[in-house]
Amino acid sequence: xxxxxxxxxxxxxxxxxxxxxxxxxxxxxxxxxxxxxxxxxxxxxxxxxxxxxxxxxxxxxxxxxxxxxxxxxxxxxxxxxxxxxxxxxxxxxxxxxxxxxxxxxxxxxxxx
Amino acid sequence: xxxxxxxxxxxxxxxxxxxxxxxxxxxxxxxxxxxxxxxxxxxxxxxxxxxxxxxxxxxxxxxxxxxxxxxxxxxxxxxxxxxxxxxxxxxxxxxxxxxxxxxxxxxxxxxxx
Numbered sequence: 001x002x003x004x005x006x007x008x009x010x011x012x013x014x015x016x017x018x019x020x021x022x023x024x025x026x027x028x029x030x031x032x033x034x035x036x037x038x039x040x041x042x043x044x045x046x047x048x049x050x051x052x053x054x055x056x057x058x059x060x061x062x063x064x065x066x067x068x069x070x071x072x073x074x075x076x077x078x079x080x081x082x083x084x085x086x087x088x089x090x091x092x093x094x095x096x097x098x099x100x101x102x103x104x105x106x107x108x109x110x111x112x
Numbered sequence: 113x114x115x116x117x118x119x120x121x122x123x124x125x126x127x128x129x130x131x132x133x134x135x136x137x138x139x140x141x142x143x144x145x146x147x148x149x150x151x152x153x154x155x156x157x158x159x160x161x162x163x164x165x166x167x168x169x170x171x172x173x174x175x176x177x178x179x180x181x182x183x184x185x186x187x188x189x190x191x192x193x194x195x196x197x198x199x200x201x202x203x204x205x206x207x208x209x210x211x212x213x214x215x216x217x218x219x220x221x222x223x224x225x
Binding site: 006034043044046049090092094099100101102103104105107 | 145147152153154155156157160168170202204206213214216217218219
């Protein structure tokens with residue numbers, strides 16, 4: 001069965017620091033990958049997605065992610081975080097049966 | 113398009129009561145999903161459907177039932193509510209074509225006491 005792992009459960013950064021959140025998936029076949037963000041009290045918003053092509057994907061709000069097939073990874077990055085980036089971040093993957101599987105999430109806290 | 117809509121937004125149930133969480137989408141998506149999100153946890157798949165008349169269990173189906181009689185609607189039924197079902201429930205839908213991108217509803221916050 002497919003699984004998605006996020007090893008950073010809680011990350012605390014200062015404003016302007018660089019961010020990298022890890023995501024690994026276990027599915028060996030063709031995979032679609034996503035990063036979602038959930039701001040406090042709100043529902044999920046799509047940050048970026050990878051289907052095929054260029055493994056470096058750019059999303060909204062200055063986020064990007066790199067798909068590394070050999071490492072089964074899809075890490076999320078941002079060069080300089082802002083206080084408004086405080087949120088929970090979820091990595092997700094779609095299996096061949098199209099059931100979207102989520103990681104456990106990473107809570108990001110940005111201190112001003 | 114309204115996207116994915118869920119009702120109610122909040123609900124408090126007593127142990128043993130039953131209720132149905134409603135989910136509807138107007139994007140003609142063939143795939144629909146129900147997830148639950150517990151505090152500090154990720155989203156766990158309860159049930160999903162790949163089309164009208166077809167449903168399948170996800171990771172945490174116990175205590176829930178679903179039906180998919182139309183493309184638009186995918187209700188989730190709790191028959192005998194238990195405190196362990198206190199959670200936020202999200203419905204989502206997607207299209208099975210190239211570049212599938214799931215859309216999420218705003219969630220239903222359920223408390224069972």
